[in-house]
Amino acid sequence: MTPDGSARADVFWRTREGFEMHLQLTGASPGDVLDEAHAAVKTIIKAGGEARPSNGEGNGNTNGAKASKTAPPKCTVCSKKMEFREGTNRGGKPYKGFFCPDRECEGKPVWIDD
Numbered sequence: 001m002t003p004d005g006s007a008r009a010d011v012f013w014r015t016r017e018g019f020e021m022h023l024q025l026t027g028a029s030p031g032d033v034l035d036e037a038h039a040a041v042k043t044i045i046k047a048g049g050e051a052r053p054s055n056g057e058g059n060g061n062t063n064g065a066k067a068s069k070t071a072p073p074k075c076t077v078c079s080k081k082m083e084f085r086e087g088t089n090r091g092g093k094p095y096k097g098f099f100c101p102d103r104e105c106e107g108k109p110v111w112i113d114d
Helices: 030-046
Strands: 007-015 020-027 083-088 094-099
Touching: 007 030, 020 030
Parallel strands: none
Antiparallel strands: 007 020, 083 094
């Protein structure tokens, strides 16, 4: 609920082509927002969209498995096979993930959380 008493929700979605959508829904009540969110999701599914993957799940592998070194995901922007990298960032925090081999590509990394 917002300070003025109305309800609000954010819906994140990614199409099969890699386009991301962010819907900000507001309504007079949580029920109204939920109804609007369900209607929006149904429209997106009809148009061929799919839920945004997180941490390597739904990464473009046809079997739906998590990303691994032997089954890397494809970049959602350019469709190239991503490369596994791990190391330590400048702040000393370790990282693991898959990165697009094309440094000019705007595809986002797929992070692996252990």
